[in-house]
Amino acid sequence: MTSQEESMPVNGKMEEQLYRKACEVLPGGISRNVVYRKPHPFYVSEASGCYVTDVNGVKRVDFANNIASLIHGHAHPRIVEAVTRQISRGTAFTIGTEVEIEHAELMCNRVPGFDKIRFVNSGTEAVMGMIKTARAFTGKPKIAKAEGGYHGSFDAAEVSQSANPSNWGDIGSPNSVAHVPGTPQGVLDNVVVYPFNDIERTINILNRHAGEIACVIIDPVPHRIGMVQATPEFVEALYHWTRQNKALLCFDEVICFRVDYEGAQSGYNVKPDLTSLGKIIGGGFxxxxxxxxxxxxxxxxxxxxxxRFPLSGTFSANPVSMTAGKIAMEMLDRDAVANLNSNSAIAIRQIKEAGKLAGIPLSITGKGSMFKVHFRDVAPTTFRESYEDAAMKKIMTLFLDKMYEEKIIMINSCSCVLSTVITQKEIDILSEAMLNSFRHIKPFLNA
Ligand SMILES: Cc1ncc(COP(=O)(O)O)c(C=O)c1O
Structure with missing residues (x-):
């Protein structure tokens, strides 16, 4: 035993120690809310493929994939090799690179509506850039977004992200709810909030602001709206309204681009004017x-x-993200997407069987390689239906903790996203873990 191993704390203790240190320098001991958990977060030691090993040596199957961004799992050899080569040649320059052109060509050739693309550093920035482009192009100040929709942290984009029954108001005219205290009233006044998948009310609301709306934003498979798919009729209604009112239709495909080869938009007859992207197109960066x-x-x-729109960014299109992203997207060809989605369908089938065996109310929403479990018989179709109250959130935490114990990492909304390196073996581990976890929460569901 080395002296370092001798001084290593026993299971669990290591994380407590790290967390204590973290709390002294990071608010809440974290840098992003998604890793927060009680009594302390987990800390990773290493990861490879679809397995993540924590500092205690516990290995778990990863069905979160850094919130849906690692489409080929962890440390894919081809990505590691190319990125390592790029790093040794420099990581960021004040001049352009060939690889950013290659990645742009790849994306523009992939999706029919992508004539040109601008790279930035996060999904938040992508949505911000998309909104500002729409405002500058139309010369209009307002945007419309779905109640409950998550689009990152830009002021306008986060309005009503955390709307709840105490503040959301009448469904025919939902309030623009500040996500963070101190949000300027001007921001709230310039965001029109519409009820997802509700054509009649949405069109009435949009009509009240016609002439002022630069764009209508929609995430077609919104993670925070119960991962309910936008109906074709709803998307078409938004499309036609934007044509009639000189506004742009903007899709936020930061998370859902993965659902099909050409993104979620390929599932609709009408196409957006602009699309924001992120996560998988960076290959893990x-x-x-x-x-x-x-x-x-x-x-x-x-x-x-x-x-009309000057937009800079110190690390935008840096060659590391460009290299990793280009390879990741090349590897995610039509066959890879089809395989990923069919594995996801198998997982859903097996989880539904587990739900029946455990005798719990269960429904599953989502599309392609992402899905969310709901502890209810009938899947929600709107934001207000999908809203999870404090009692349900408690059950979800119990479930997720049990899944961790069962050596599965999920997204904390009780969602799973698959990577291309997940096989039937891991799907079986997932459904077995779900069965055990369903049985674990059953008494609380019936309480
Ligand atoms: C739909 C959607 N838009 C925007 C974002 C923000 O992306 P990022 O976390 O890279 O800023 C996310 C992140 O989860 C997202 O799911």
Whole structure:
């Protein structure tokens, strides 16, 4: 035994020690809320493929994949090799790189509506850039977004993200709810909140602001709206309204681009003017992007005749994210997407069987390689239906803790996202763990 091993705390203690140290320098001991948990977060030692090993040596199957960003799992050899080569040649420059052009070509050739693309550093920045582009292009100040929709941390984009029964108001005219105290009233006044998947009410609401709306934003498979899919009829209604009212239709596909080869938008007859992206297109490194029609994207061209939106970013299109992202997206070809989605369908089938065996109310929403379990018989179809109250959140925490014990990492909304390295073996481990965890929470569901 080395002296370092001798001084290593026994299971559990290591994390407590790390957490105590963390709390002295990081608010709540964390840098992002998603890792927060009681009595302390888990700390990773290493990860490979679809397995993550914590500092106590406990190995878990990863069905969270850094909140849906690691489409090929951890430390994929091809990505590691290419990124290592790039790092030794430099990580960020004040001049352009060839790889950013190659990644842009790949994305623009992949999706019919992507004439041009601008890379940024996160999904938050991508949505912010998309909104500002829409405002600058249309010359209008307001945006419309779905109640409960999560689009990152830009002021306007986060309005009503955390709306709840105490503040959401009448469904026919939902309040613009501040997510953080101190949000300027001007921000709230310029965000029109609509009820997801409710055509009649949404069109009435939009009509009340016609002439002022720059864009209508929608995430077609919104993680925070119960991972309920936007119906084709709803998306078409938004599309036609935006055509009639000189507004843009903007899709937020930061998380849901993974659901199909050309993103979630390929499932609709109508297409967005602009799309924000992130997560998987960075191959495990920080990234964001927004893409769309040439005429609109050209307002970002500093040398063009229609230049209206100066946008910089120190690390935007850095060659590390570009290299990793390009390889990740090359590997995610049509066959890879089909395989990923069919594995996901198998997982859902097995989990539903586990739910029956355990005798609990269960429904599953989602699309492609992402899905969410709901402890109710009938799946929600709207934000207000999907709202989880304090009692349900408690049960979800119990469930997630038990899943951790069963050596499965999930997203804390009780969602799973698959990576291409997950096989039937891991799907079996997942459904077995779900069965045990369903049995664990059953007494509380019936309480
Ligand atoms: C739909 C959606 N938009 C935007 C974001 C923000 O992305 P990021 O965390 O990279 O800023 C996320 C992140 O989860 C997201 O799911």
């Amino acid at each position: 920080p990234i964001g992007a927004f893409a769309g029609r040439e005429e609109i994207m050209n307002i970002l061209d500093p040398g063009g005749s229609d230049f």
